[in-house]
Amino acid sequence: MTCELCELAAEPIWRNDRLSVILVDDAAYPGFCRVIWNDHVKEMTDLAPSDRLLLTDAVWHVELALRDVMKPDKINVASLGNMTPHLHWHVIARYADDAHFPNPVWTVAVRTTEESTLAERRALLPKLAADIARRMEKSA
Structure with missing residues (x-):
């Protein structure tokens, strides 16, 4: 059985021997990030306390x-793993004009965000990637 998180679909914007941070390719949600534990672990409680702190610190960064780069109205943080039982956290910039707001991004869309607005947000992705990498290197 293959695991899509063991075989990262996207090039990490930051990675070390324990975890990876990727930008999810989601046209409707520029800046959608995933913090992935590199080893195939199912639950937070499977981690040693020091590893758990490392992972939650990465989500925080x-x-x-x-928040600093994308200036969203809200941040959603979720760890589900129902479909892919490999420990990972979704960190999602949310805006009042996004397709699902105020509902979770996995529900039925209630609107379409203006393409010009999405393009402005996508233009921030290189800055976001650099900022995440800088913060992660500093904390490593």
Whole structure:
């Protein structure tokens, strides 16, 4: 059985021997990030306390970068793993005009965001990636 998170679909914007941070390719959600534990682990409680702290610290740094660079109305942080039982966190910039707001991004869309607005947000992705990498290197 293959695991899409063991075989990263996207090039990480930051990676070390324990975890990876990727930008999810989602046209409707520029800046959608995933913090992935590199080893195939199912639950947070499977981690040693020091590893758990490392992972939550990474999620915190990604959230800070999203807030600073993308200026969202809200950040959603989720760890589901129902479809892919490999420990990972979704860190998602949310805006009042996004397709699903105020509902989770996995529900039925209630609107379409203007393409010009999405393009402006996509233009920030290189800055976001650099900011995440800088924060992660500093904390490593």
